[in-house]
Amino acid sequence: MDEIKLVKSEAILVGIAERGADLPECESSLDELERLLDTAGGKAFARVIQVKEKFDPRTCIGSGKVKEISELCRNNAIELVIFDFELTAAQIRNLEEDIGESVMVIDRSMLILDIFALHAVSGEGKLQVELAQLKYSAPRLMGRGAELSRLGGGIGTRGPGETKLETDRRHLKAKVAALEERLREMERNRAVMRAQRDKSGIIKVALVGYTNAGKSTLLNALTGAGVLSEDKLFATLDPTTRKLTLPSGESVLLTDTVGFIRKLPHHLVKAFKSTLDEVSYADILLIVADATDPELSEHIEVTRSVVEELGATDKVVIYIYNKCDLIQGRTIMPDGHNAVAVSGVTGFGLDKLLLKLEEAMLNFKKKYKLIIPYSEQSLLSLLYDNYSVEDVEYIEEGISLCCVLDERGKGAVGKYIIEG
Numbered sequence: 001m002d003e004i005k006l007v008k009s010e011a012i013l014v015g016i017a018e019r020g021a022d023l024p025e026c027e028s029s030l031d032e033l034e035r036l037l038d039t040a041g042g043k044a045f046a047r048v049i050q051v052k053e054k055f056d057p058r059t060c061i062g063s064g065k066v067k068e069i070s071e072l073c074r075n076n077a078i079e080l081v082i083f084d085f086e087l088t089a090a091q092i093r094n095l096e097e098d099i100g101e102s103v104m105v106i107d108r109s110m111l112i113l114d115i116f117a118l119h120a121v122s123g124e125g126k127l128q129v130e131l132a133q134l135k136y137s138a139p140r141l142m143g144r145g146a147e148l149s150r151l152g153g154g155i156g157t158r159g160p161g162e163t164k165l166e167t168d169r170r171h172l173k174a175k176v177a178a179l180e181e182r183l184r185e186m187e188r189n190r191a192v193m194r195a196q197r198d199k200s201g202i203i204k205v206a207l208v209g210y211t212n213a214g215k216s217t218l219l220n221a222l223t224g225a226g227v228l229s230e231d232k233l234f235a236t237l238d239p240t241t242r243k244l245t246l247p248s249g250e251s252v253l254l255t256d257t258v259g260f261i262r263k264l265p266h267h268l269v270k271a272f273k274s275t276l277d278e279v280s281y282a283d284i285l286l287i288v289a290d291a292t293d294p295e296l297s298e299h300i301e302v303t304r305s306v307v308e309e310l311g312a313t314d315k316v317v318i319y320i321y322n323k324c325d326l327i328q329g330r331t332i333m334p335d336g337h338n339a340v341a342v343s344g345v346t347g348f349g350l351d352k353l354l355l356k357l358e359e360a361m362l363n364f365k366k367k368y369k370l371i372i373p374y375s376e377q378s379l380l381s382l383l384y385d386n387y388s389v390e391d392v393e394y395i396e397e398g399i400s401l402c403c404v405l406d407e408r409g410k411g412a413v414g415k416y417i418i419e420g
């Protein structure tokens with residue numbers, strides 16, 4: 001990660017609203033872009049918003065706005081302009097041409113990839129970012145290598161490996177193919193590990209939600225995992241899994257995942273497929289939302305749509321309204337049977353969350369009555385170790401008990417089930 005330069009690059013942010021009525025939404029998206037820029041080590045100098053019904057395909061914004069941005073850059077020595085929506089390579093070229101030679105134009109996705117490059121820790125995470133940058137950012141920045149190296153590899157040009165900007169398309173293609181192959185190999189290894197975990201029959205639970213909702217804080221509060229939680233967007237990129245023991249004595253595997261954000265092009269979501277596989281393979285999804293955020297419902301909507309995009313719609317879902325310590329006395333959520341208000345910081349509501357989780361697990365398990373013969377005592381310890389056992393009675397035929405079993409447990413003691 002030696003390419004990280006903690007230079008405060010000042011930038012101009014550009015948003016588009018189709019109509020005046022869309023301005024508030026445009027502003028709040030720009031607020032988010034400003035936070036993204038801050039996370040990437042930059043600072044917003046000014047905002048420019050274009051209200052326009054029809055977009056000019058050449059530059060997206062009108063020539064008047066281009067001139068305004070160009071003057072702002074020239075008069076204030078600004079060298080970075082960030083558009084809050086996806087731009088094509090041609091649009092970036094045209095905008096840079098019109099705004100001025102020394103100015104670099106990037107879009108929202110390129111900025112997000114830049115943050116991913118800063119935050120990726122695992123080898124697989126870094127490879128995924130590098131691949132996404134080669135596929136998305138590099139073609140858009142093609143041919144600007146010389147000027148960018150003058151800028152010192154700032155925002156929009158950072159990569160985890162020696163990504164930088166490849167000017168040779170052929171080289172780029174070969175590199176993409178090589179990275180894809182390495183990632184496929186890693187995915188195969190992951191699949192083998194997953195298959196081993198599946199054999200254990202343990203239920204998999206994934207924390208998902210908008211970036212900064214408090215997923216990592218919850219993982220830490222519930223399992224003492226000690227993962228990084230920060231007031232930054234995309235603090236987590238690599239998934240972490242920990243065992244969580246419920247009050248009943250049963251255990252689940254709880255995984256923290258990368259956060260979601262609006263306007264993330266779906267090909268970028270796909271690029272992080274192997275990280276997001278944890279979501280696809282989970283049995284239960286805990287959708288975490290920051291209950292204090294004015295955009296709460298939009299955040300939940302974005303989360304739902306990414307989950308859908310990942311094809312993970314067949315899951316049992318529990319909604320977690322987090323950060324409730326900050327909203328004393330106010331009602332903040334519909335109190336549904338699959339929703340719970342908590343605080344990952346104070347621990348408020350976590351007991352209820354665990355009970356909801358136990359309830360949800362009943363979807364996968366069933367309660368049975370069994371009589372285990374005295375000659376099969378070893379099965380009893382297997383049940384005590386892995387499942388919740390109750391109503392134990394020593395009767396003439398053996399040990400009578402009730403137990404909530406999953407398919408695997410049922411396989412092990414099935415012939416002694418007398419009811420259920």
Ligand SMILES: Nc1nc2c(ncn2[C@@H]2O[C@H](COP(=O)(O)OP(=O)(O)OP(=O)(O)O)[C@@H](O)[C@H]2O)c(=O)[nH]1
Nearest residue numbers: 212213214215216217229230234235236259323344
């Ligand atoms: N007051 C309060 N702050 C919280 C709570 N939960 C999380 N936070 C804060 O919110 C910020 C983000 O928390 P994280 O746990 O890093 O959020 P995340 O969802 O993992 O975010 P990404 O990994 O960036 O997607 C941190 O500054 C936390 O301290 C809470 O219940 N109450």
Ligand SMILES: [Mg+2]
Nearest residue numbers: 215216235236
């Ligand atoms: Mg996190």
